[in-house]
Amino acid sequence: xxxxxxxxxxxxxxxxxxxxxxxxxxxxxxxxxxxxxxxxxxxxxxxxxxxxxxxxxxxxxxxxxxxxxxxxxxxxxxxxxxxxxxxxxxxxxxxxxxxxxxxxxxxxxxxxxxxxxxxxxxxxxxxxxxxxxxxxxxxxxxxxxxxxxxxxxxxxxxxxxxxxxxxxxxxxxxxxxxxxxxxxxxxxxxxxxxxxxxxxxxxxxxxxxxxxxxxxxxxxxxxxxxxxxxxxxxxxxxxxxxxxxxxxxxxxxxxxxxxxxxxxxxxxxxxxxxxxxxxxxxxx
Amino acid sequence: xxxxxxxxxxxxxxxxxxxxxxxxxxxxxxxxxxxxxxxxxxxxxxxxxxxxxxxxxxxxxxxxxxxxxxxxxxxxxxxxxxxxxxxxxxxxxxxxxxxxxxxxxxxxxxxxxxxxxxxxxxxxxxxxxxxxxxxxxxxxxxxxxxxxxxxxxxxxxxxxxxxxxxxxxxxxxxxxxxxxxxxxxxxxxxxxxxxxxxxxxxxxxxxxxxxxxxxxxxxxxxxxxxxxxxxxxxxxxxxxxxxxxxxxxxxxxxxxxxxxxxxxxxxxxxxxxxxxxxxxxxxxxxxxxxxxxxxxxxxxxxxxxxxxxxxxxxxxxxxxxxxxxxxxx
Numbered sequence: 151x152x153x154x155x156x157x158x159x160x161x162x163x164x165x166x167x168x169x170x171x172x173x174x175x176x177x178x179x180x181x182x183x184x185x186x187x188x189x190x191x192x193x194x195x196x197x198x199x200x201x202x203x204x205x206x207x208x209x210x211x212x213x214x215x216x217x218x219x220x221x222x223x224x225x226x227x228x229x230x231x232x233x234x235x236x237x238x239x240x241x242x243x244x245x246x247x248x249x250x251x252x253x254x255x256x257x258x259x260x261x262x263x264x265x266x267x268x269x270x271x272x273x274x275x276x277x278x279x280x281x282x283x284x285x286x287x288x289x290x291x292x293x294x295x296x297x298x299x300x301x302x303x304x305x306x307x308x309x310x311x312x313x314x315x316x317x318x319x320x321x322x323x324x325x326x327x328x329x330x331x332x333x334x335x336x337x338x339x340x341x342x343x344x345x346x347x348x349x350x351x352x353x354x355x356x357x358x359x360x361x362x363x364x365x366x367x368x369x370x371x372x373x374x375x376x377x378x379x380x381x382x383x384x385x386x387x388x389x390x391x392x393x394x395x396x397x398x399x400x401x402x403x404x405x406x407x408x409x410x411x412x413x414x415x416x417x418x419x420x421x422x423x424x425x426x427x428x429x430x431x432x433x434x
Numbered sequence: 435x436x437x438x439x440x441x442x443x444x445x446x447x448x449x450x451x452x453x454x455x456x457x458x459x460x461x462x463x464x465x466x467x468x469x470x471x472x473x474x475x476x477x478x479x480x481x482x483x484x485x486x487x488x489x490x491x492x493x494x495x496x497x498x499x500x501x502x503x504x505x506x507x508x509x510x511x512x513x514x515x516x517x518x519x520x521x522x523x524x525x526x527x528x529x530x531x532x533x534x535x536x537x538x539x540x541x542x543x544x545x546x547x548x549x550x551x552x553x554x555x556x557x558x559x560x561x562x563x564x565x566x567x568x569x570x571x572x573x574x575x576x577x578x579x580x581x582x583x584x585x586x587x588x589x590x591x592x593x594x595x596x597x598x599x600x601x602x603x604x605x606x607x608x609x610x611x612x613x614x615x616x617x618x619x620x621x622x623x624x625x626x627x628x629x630x631x632x633x634x635x636x637x638x639x640x641x642x643x644x645x646x647x648x649x650x651x652x653x654x655x656x657x658x659x660x661x662x663x664x665x666x667x668x669x670x671x672x673x674x675x676x677x678x679x680x681x682x683x684x685x686x687x688x689x690x691x692x693x694x695x696x697x698x699x700x701x702x703x704x705x706x707x708x709x710x711x712x713x714x715x716x717x718x719x720x721x722x723x724x725x726x727x728x729x730x731x732x733x734x735x736x737x738x739x740x741x742x743x744x745x746x747x748x749x750x751x752x753x754x755x756x757x758x759x760x761x762x763x
Contacts, residue, residue: 159654159657160654162654162656163654163655163656163657166656166660167547167551167655167656169543170543170544170546170547170550170551171547171551171552172543173539173540173541173543173544173547174543174544174547174548174552174560174630176540176544177540177541177544177564177567177626177627177630178560178563178564178567180567180623181563181564181566181567181570184567184570184574184578187578187582188574191581235474236474236477236478239470239471239474239475240471240474240475240477240478242471243468243471243472243474243475244475246471247467247468247471247472248475255479256475256476256478256479258746258749259478259479259482260478261745261749262482262742262745262746262749263478263481263482263485265677265680265681265741265742265744265745266485266684266738266741266742267683267684267685267686267711267737267738267741268684268686269684269686269711269714269715269734269737270485270489270684270734270737270738270741272714272718273489273714273718273730273731273734274485274488274489276718277488277489277492277731278488281492281727286719297481300477300478300481301478304478328462328463328464329462329464329467330462330463330464330466330467331463333467354569355569357571358570358571358572358573358574359571360571360572360573360686360687361572361686361687361711361715364715364718364719365718365719368719385571385573385687388573388574388577389573389576389687389691392573392576392577392580392581392691393580393691400581403577404577407573407574407577410571410573410574411570411571411574414569414570414571415566415569415570418565418566418569419566422562
């Protein structure tokens with residue numbers, strides 16, 4: 151009887167532990183399936199035209215998404231110019247100056263802002279910059295992405311500033327440096343690598359955002375000049391082409407998806423590699 | 435007169451120490467730096483408040499017109515300016531709950547494997563790959579949803595479910611490939627990484643002696659994990675589930691591309707439906723009447739509040755677990 155019970159408990163142990171392993175590998179395999187499928191479907195449509203030409207009507211060959219690539223770059227530039235200073239400086243406040251309760255409020259708000267669905271950020275940007283002037287603009291899309299960048303940069307900046315050893319600060323202060331000089335000349339340079347990593351990851355994250363762009367920048371078949379017109383963007387092109395009924399467009403959607411995914415994954419892998427090398431280099 | 439005289443006389447002699455220290459620090463630049471960074475940090479707070487105010491202000495038309503009936507009626511007719519949110523709320527909840535039912539066992543199992551069984555190096559590598567999965571843009575999940583999951587649903591998964599569980603009302607009716615179940619499956623893949631990475635972190639904070647005590651009492655590895663480690667971390671795990679739910683509720687692109695975009699309330703999971711985020715994505719740019727825009731913004735406000743509350747609860751639970759452990763009482 152007790153032998154049977156022991157057998158049952160041991161079998162349950164083996165079965166459940168195996169299942170947990172299966173679950174973990176199943177989830178990881180999804181990543182490779184996504185990657186493999188995109189390479190298989192999109193790889194063949196990647197060519198010089200894809201990166202340098204404007205879109206062409208269905209049926210013609212040789213079109214590309216050059217305007218969308220440029221549009222995405224402009225949007226990221228806007229987001230970086232508007233969002234990064236706020237995220238970085240607010241991060242310095244939380245790590246170096248903040249007291250207890252107000253910092254908690256800021257940190258909590260940041261986390262909540264980070265969890266707001268991107269489509270809501272899109273509505274917010276549209277309500278501020280599109281509805282009052284009655285036209286779509288690159289600027290409005292950049293503003294939406296900037297709002298999304300702020301919480302991500304803020305938390306990563308804070309984290310990396312906190313990981314700078316206190317002895318460095320004390321050393322600088324012992325030499326008579328004021329607090330802000332300590333931060334500007336000792337703490338920030340020490341955390342530089344980490345902060346840049348955080349910025350790159352934040353940019354990679356918003357580069358793939360589609361929802362906040364639909365009704366702020368709208369999309370465009372042509373080159374956009376300036377910041378006040380509707381513009382094309384890579385994620386929008388993927389979305390519009392994928393839901394269109396044409397095979398030509400589907401192929402381009404796969405290719406654009408592959409480009410976007412490659413950018414995002416390479417940024418993530420690259421920064422991870424740089425960080426781990428920096429960490430081990432620092433300890434030697 | 436004498437009072438003024440004393441102040442003037444005493445001023446250089448007895449300035450308050452606080453004021454002098456303040457002037458001194460001002461000269462160093464410390465106070466200025468403090469104030470500048472404080473202003474930038476406060477921008478976050480202002481942004482959040484502004485977000486709520488703008489959403490509230492811009493949906494006053496539909497709030498005034500429909501009141502609470504907005505949430506009870508299910509007609510969505512831009513032509514006749516009749517707007518009821520029920521089908522969208524239903525679609526959002528059904529797809530998200532479906533995603534949770536599928537992703538919680540999968541995610542929790544994977545997190546247990548990573549924190550309890552796998553050697554640290556393997557665990558870190560797999561966790562990194564799972565973080566990459568979380569970084570994949572949602573529009574790419576949407577593309578894969580349209581071209582892979584939808585056909586699979588139409589030809590394989592759907593018929594198999596009908597064959598085995600067809601007696602349940604949720605698996606009856608025509609199956610076109612798009613619909614609640616497809617959206618739920620795509621959402622599952624998207625939120626599983628969040629459950630895994632947060633749960634793993636929380637499980638790793640469970641003290642080692644808890645596991646050792648259970649093993650010393652003769653528990654098997656699984657029993658020590660399931661009856662001691664998981665209950666210890668339960669509020670943190672619940673937090674990770676809330677985070678995942680908030681993410682699923684607000685997910686836009688992937689759902690828009692596979693849910694069918696048809697505002698109806700159906701029992702069958704094969705039926706096409708609509709979600710709040712999807713209707714906003716599809717109609718906001720083309721809304722021609724102010725009432726239509728206002729109704730869409732009110733939907734946005736509803737979605738915002740749902741995710742806001744869930745995220746708020748989740749953060750508190752995770753913080754509580756990491757600080758002291760959700761000790762089983």
